[in-house]
Amino acid sequence: MSELVTRVTQRLRHAYAREEDPSPVGGHAAALAAFAGYTAAWAAAVRSRGRPLPERPQPWDLALTSVATFRLSRLVSKGAVTRPLRAPFTEYGGPEGPAEVHEEPRDGATHTVGELVSCPFCLSVWTVTTLTAAGLLWPRATRTVTGALTALAGADVLQLAYSALTEKVTGGDD
Structure with a gap:
């Protein structure tokens, strides 16, 4: 089976390769396989609980999960404070907005x-999968976490609005 995957990946890489797009097709295939395994593990954990899935998501849970996914994905992928988590895989490119940085992926295996x-x-897909599965397993705890992340996103909006208003009123003088 491993030999088949290697051959298919090599064929895809050769057929898909373009000089203007050096993206690693093999790495992306591995990421898709990892995501499939990650999702399957969550599905198995949910199934082992034996509870039926809800007929449909509650609108309030969708709103909390959407905002929480946005905030957590942005914090992990762009936050200056979370740079140590990304450092083994990225190179610093400079500041990019309030408390955020721009980074580029390192060359090579990572x-x-x-x-x-x-x-x-990209990170949002993994984040929403985690929050959705956690919500099925531990709804109260997950609502607490998504509520806190939503409050953080709201606080960010207020901070940015305050900064913009202060800038407009004072003309940039602190």
Whole structure:
């Protein structure tokens, strides 16, 4: 089976390769396989509880999970304070907004991981999967966490609005 995966990956890499897009197709295939395994593990954990899935998500839970996913993904992928988590996989590129940094994936074997941990959109898929499964297993605790992350996102909006208002009123003088 491993030999088959290697052959298919090599064919894809050759057929898909373009000079203007040096993305590692093999690394992305491995990331997809890892995500499939991650999702399967969560599904097994949820199934082992034996509780039926809800018919549909509650609108309030969707709102909390959406905002919490945004905030947590952004914090992990762009936050200045979370740079040590990304450092093995990324190279510092400079500041990028309030308390955020821009980083590029390192070359080599860790490139795909660098892409994942420095991209809030990429990380959101993993984050929402985690929060959704956690919500099925531990709804009260997960609502507490998503509520806290939503409050953090709200506080961020207020901080940015305050800074913009102060800038406009004082003309940039602190």
